[in-house]
Amino acid sequence: MSEYNPKILAVLCNWCSYAGADLAGSSRMHYPTNVRILRVPCSGRVDPMFVLKAFKSGFDGVIVLGCHPGDCHYAKGNYYTRRRIPLLKNLLANLGVPEERFHFEWVSASEGARFAELVTEFTAALKELPPMGKMI
């Protein structure tokens, strides 16, 4: 059996984190291939439903990235995300999805290296856990 390679969904805000991921590319940084990037205008757009759907669709981990506090292109969309995340983590725990499978971080447009690092670390952390499998 080939090595378990966790599937990750990265939900990136267009203005900071998506640009940060682009910067990782233009700086030719390397990170694992198992991440699939979903672009949203703002981390504030991230409906908890998206995260639940990702786990239901067989993703082993979800990472939501937004602008640093104070940097949001839409002034304060990321603050709402920050408040929503703990509630979502609670819900996930009740559904049997451990906290380690879901991350929320700030990545600015200039932090290409940080993006590559986060994805690499998250992949390594997920490898410690068994595959997610189907929730339902």
Place this chain on the structure above:
Amino acid sequence: MARIGVFVCHCGTNIAKSVDVERVAEAAKSFPHVKFAVDYKYMCSEPGQNIIKEAVKEHKLDRIVVASCSPRLHEPTFQKCAESAGLNPYMVEMANLREQCSWVHDKTEETTEKAIDLVKMAVAKVAKDAPLTRGEIPVTKRALVIGGGIAGIEAALTIADCGYEVVLVERTPSIGGHMAMYDKTFPTLDCSACILTPKMVDCAADPRIELRTYSEVEKVEGFVGNFDVTIRQRAKSVDKTKCTGCGACLEKCPSKGIPSEFDAGMGTRCSIYRPFPQAVPNVPVIDRETCKMFKEGKCGVCSKICPTGAIDYTQEDVVTTEKFGAIVVATGFDLWDHKLCGEYGYGRYPDVITSLQYERLMNASGPTGGKIKRPSDGKEPKNIVFICCVGSRDAEHGFTYCSKVCCMYIAKQAILTKDKIHDSESHVFYMDIRSNGKGYEEFIGMATCNCGTNYMRGRVSKLYPKGDKIVVKGNDTLIGKPVEIEADLVVLATGMQPVHDSVDLARKLGVSTDKYGWLTEAHPKLKPVSMLTDGIYLAGACRYPADIPDTVAQAAGAAGKVAGLFAKDSIKSEPMIAYIDQNSCAACGLCVSVCPFGAIEIEDVKDKRGNVIKQAARVNEGVCKGCGTCAASCRSLSARLRGFEGSQILNEIEALAE
């Protein structure tokens, strides 16, 4: 039923080198609703775009996916292409196979699999795209230029020349910036003041330019064509409408001996001051930190001496919010603080000075009237050591980047030193000589051959005082020997660093900086004077170290961009904004409370006869910016975001379900 076309780009070898593009195109053919898929070397080129246009016609495609580079780079290109093929420009999605796939992974099976998945997601999203129409927003034809150095002056003059109003905001009491402090400029040895001050005067005289010195930008809101900017005019304590600039107050002020910022601490000023005699506007300001009247409540000498009664101790800061259509950022740079560096004595030795301080000593309008005198004892130095790359190209103490201008200004200062003190000797410790501008290499030759400057390739390890001399210990790496020079004066070529609060300004503007704090341009090659936020442009050393010719060129470029924007009466607005399905909306008001822009309100919904049947939320389309926070909060899924509908995003995620 959707008819989707997929176009996979090789990007030369950029994508094709690690992604099997033919296989991606082949795989795409099996995705739902895909009627056509093809790969091509350069999709953005004319033949590439023609492939798209012909395929749209031939296969009756109604939406397309382009799998190429980042949508941040070429989404507008392919939107235009789709438009000219007769499609709605918003029926286009891009799969980012370059920045987020081929450039970050080696050529493996997994890389191609990832590329196929990214295309699959884009296909799933485009299948649910709906045609969108852009709205029109009026443009306020008035520009804000932040920073009154040569970059800001050039930008303001050019925009005004094009016939538009400009407000030039400068933090210090006068425009002119660093260039006003310099003596001569390389490589032509033009007198800096002689070429700058006429431009300063033009700025003040042009009726279309409004100078706001001693002012700062506090808040920026809005968007391209319609920025609302809050500017704080600090109290000058002098009524500019009454002041004639006679300067009587400057002579009589009893609080003297304050280190002058303009003279880089080499000279002094009093509490009421103008930075330099040619200041524009020629109105002094009172420095309230040091003024006796403000500190002790008694003095009032300037008020008594002023012949026009212009002194006003009760003046207060004035904060105004004004509309602008475009913003040019030209905030320049700070010098690196050499006091951080032990090798150069942590700033303890009076005869170890920065190049900017030396510039003031050489300047005819400087504190010594252009005679070079040592700060410690006022003697004329005969043996002068210049040290290059202080803070630049020095990861240990300063920055890894090259400050670009130091090699050249050191050569200039060596030439001018020889000119002013014929029997002097100049020694330069350098790492490499970087002289890549027009006439620059010849200028270095002038310093080395014509003026006999002793250039030594190597670093200085230590400076220490010995009698009234400074001993400079270094290495000449070309002859491989240690060197020791007893210098009368040591000049440090301190590098450029971002202005100390550049990150704060970037936050106010909603733009990004790099890891050092330099402002980031929209594209390092093709959009060097634009920023990623539409309507905000940049020029000069706020972006990265730049010399005067580069700065002026960038300022003119930024001004050209502003004039291009102002030539239109209105611009197209992005249609990707929120809307409410009023049928299902229960008027709970959650979207109203989370909207960062106050764009949503609750209104009465009426039937055909005008009877109020219910209440529901409504989005003010002129105010909504499309963040989608309302859509993520809505409990009944009534608040939605065009272009990023919940159904589209869920479709993208589900497409990858095993």
